[in-house]
Amino acid sequence: MKQSQLFTKTRKEVPADESAKNAQLLIRAGFISKEFAGVYSMLPLGLRVLNNIKNIVAEEMERLGSQEIIMSTLQNKEVWEMTDRWDDEKADIWFKSKLKNGTDVGFGWSHEEPITNMMRAHIASYHDLPRYVHQFQNKLRNETRAKSGIMRCREFIMKDMYSYCIDEAEHMDFYNKAIEAYLNIYRKVGLGDLTYVTSASGGVFTDKFSHEFQTICEAGEDIIYVHKDGTVAINEEIFNEETLQNLGKKKEDFEAKKAAEVGNIFTFGTGKCEQMDFFFTDKEGNKKPVFLGSYGIGVTRLMGVIAEIFSDDKGLVWSRAVAPFAVHLVELGSVEDTTVRAEAQKLYDELLTEGIEVLWDDRDLRAGEKFADSDLIGIPTRIVVSSKTLASGTFEVKDRATGEVSMVSRAELSSMLKN
C-alpha cells in the first residue's frame, strides 16, 4: 500500500486522556481510534494486526477440530435465566436494553449459555460427541473502570471456544490439547518466553481444573510468582503453603512479577448442561448430562499486551508474524526525482509479486519525518531507497527491533525477506 493513500496520520503528542502505553502508541501511530474510555475502533493498520493475530488463533482452533460460528450480540433473557445469570446481582457486567414491545434483551458479555442452548438442537447421542465450536466475537462488558487501553475494554474481541464431551476423561484429553494449542499461539505471536500457564483456582492440584495464561508485563493487572528455574508460575491467589507443598517447591525460589492474563480455560463439568437440560444418550441408552469446557483468548487484549512489550521510546516494534506489513519501503528525496521514484516503484512491485506485504512511504516529506513515522509504526524491516542507495547499487535495510543497518544487494534482500 502507498502511504500517501493511507488515510491515517501519525501524531507526535501523547493523547492527554490515555495513561496506558499500548493505547498511547497505537493511537499516535494511527492503529486505533478512541470512542470513549474502554471503547476503541480499529483503523486500517490496527485491523491488519488484529487479523494476523486472529488468523494465528483460528489456525490453532481448527487444528483442534473446532468449527467456527458467530453468535449474535443481542441475547435472550430466558436463556440466561436457566443458569440464573441474567440478574445484575449475579452477573454485574451486563449491558441491557428493551425491544419496542418491552421485552428485555442483553448484549453479549459472554456466550456460554446461548451457544450451549444452540448446541442442544444438534446433539442427542454419544455419536454426536465430542464437539468443539469457537467464534471471534465482540464482547460488551459494562466495566466500572477501563484504564489499560485495549487491555481492558468495555468492548473487545474475544475468541471463545467451547467443548462438549461425553465425560471428564474425554474432556481432559481435549483440555490438555487446548493448553498446547494456546501455548503455540503465544509462541507464534512472540510471547512464548514470557507466558506461563498458571492454575487459577487450585487447578491441577485439586479437582477443579481451570487455568490462566499469564504474560509477564509491567502493565498487567495481576501478580504471579515465577520459579527461578522458569518452569513454574503460580497465581497470587493460590501462592500458599498448600500449593508449594503440592509442587514440592520452596517459597524463596519464587519471585513476584506483574503479569497480564492473555487467556483462560475452564472445566465447567456437567453443572451448566444440567441446568440447561442438555443431555445425551450414551452407548447403554442412559441419559447423561454433557460435559462442558470453555476456552477464552481476548484477541484485542493480546494485541495490547504485544504493543506494551514490543515497543520502545520511538514507537511500536511488531514481530513479522503480526506486523501490519512485512516491509516499510521508505523513498527519500524529492518526489520529482524520477530515478528514485522509478526504483522504489520497481522494488515495490517486485516485493508484492514475491508475496511480501509492503507499505511504501511515497509521501513528499523530509527524511527525518519519514524515519520518525517508520519507527512509530514499527514495521519490522525498513528499506530505504534514495539517490545515495541508487549510486551504491544497494539498498539500506534497517531492522526495527535491533536497530541494525546494513547495505544489501537486491538478491540478498530477497533471501533476507524470505526468512
Next chain:
Amino acid sequence: MKQSQLFTKTRKEVPADESAKNAQLLIRAGFISKEFAGVYSMLPLGLRVLNNIKNIVAEEMERLGSQEIIMSTLQNKEVWEMTDRWDDEKADIWFKSKLKNGTDVGFGWSHEEPITNMMRAHIASYHDLPRYVHQFQNKLRNETRAKSGIMRCREFIMKDMYSYCIDEAEHMDFYNKAIEAYLNIYRKVGLGDLTYVTSASGGVFTDKFSHEFQTICEAGEDIIYVHKDGTVAINEEIFNEETLQNLGKKKEDFEAKKAAEVGNIFTFGTGKCEQMDFFFTDKEGNKKPVFLGSYGIGVTRLMGVIAEIFSDDKGLVWSRAVAPFAVHLVELGSVEDTTVRAEAQKLYDELLTEGIEVLWDDRDLRAGEKFADSDLIGIPTRIVVSSKTLASGTFEVKDRATGEVSMVSRAELSSMLKN
C-alpha cells in the same frame, strides 16, 4: 470437511415460528440458528456462505480504493448530538443503555457520525482528499417488527462505506464508480439479471442523488416498476407523471414487481460535515466543508435474498460463488465397505489438493437420507461414490440447479470442476 464431524444437523420439520422461506430453509439445513425474532446466529455452513459474500463485496470495495476499518458497536451520545440524531424522536431505532456511572451509550445502528468524527482527526487539507473507508459491522436496530427471516433483522451485518471528497464533482465521479462496483457484486453473487438501480428520491432527475439497488423477489417488501425492455426500473414512491416525463417513457410499458432492497447509496453533500465541524483547507487556503457520501449493503440480507431466489421445494440451491462448499461428495453403502471408503477418501484428498472445497458425507446413513440432506444444503455439485460407480469406473455427478445427472471419468470430473 467430513460431514460426520460437522456438528449441525438438518431437520425435516419447518420451524413453527418462522414464516420466511429464507429462514425456514437456512434453519432446516443448519446454516443459521434463531435466538429470537430478528436475531440469528451463524453456524459453520452459514458462516462460510457469509464469508464468501463478504469477500466478493470486500474485493469490489478495495478496487474502489477504500480502506477497511472496524468501528465500535458502543457509541458516544455526544457524537450523535452534533447532528441531532441521538434523540429517539429523531432516530426511532436506537438500542441504548448506560455505563455504571450513568453515562448514556448507544449501540450502533449506523456509523456515519462516528466514522465522520474519527476521520476529522486525519483530514485537514485538500491533499488528504478524497478518502474512502468501509467496514463490515454488526448493526443493531430496534425494529418494531422482524418478520422476513434474515432479510430484516434486529441484528445484521452491513458493509457500509463512506466517501469524503473535496466537492460535488469529485464525489459524483466516485459515486458513479460505486454504482458499477455494486452492480459487479450483484452479478458475482448471481443476482445480476434480477437487480435494478432505482433512484429513491427523485435521484438522477433532481439534484438529490440517492439510489437503491432492488432485486426482484417475491419476499421483498418493496414495489418497483420495471420497463418492458428491462433497462429501467422506478421505485414506487416516484412512479409518477413527472418521473415518466423526465425519462420519456410511457406508464403502460411498466409492470409492478415485488423487490428487495439489496443496497443503497446516498449523497449527503456538505451538510453533515458542517454540523460536525469537519472542514478542510483547499488549494487557495480557504476553509471548506467536506463532501460526504455513504454506500450500504446489508450482507446478511443479501444472503437471505439469495436463499429466497435460489431455492426449490427440496432446499437451497447455491451458486458456486457463494456456496459453503463447491462439491458435496456423497459416499453410499455400508461404511464397512472398505473399497468404497478408500475411493471416497482418495477423491476427497485429490480434490482438496486441487483447491476444491469438499463436504464429504461419510455418515452411516441410507442413500435417501443423504440425498435429501444434500438437496436441502444445496451445494452446487454432488458427486456420488458407490459400489455401482466403482464398478463402472466413473463418478455420478449431479448438478443441484438443473438436476442433470451424468456419469463422468476422473479426468472429466477435474475439468468440469475447474469451470
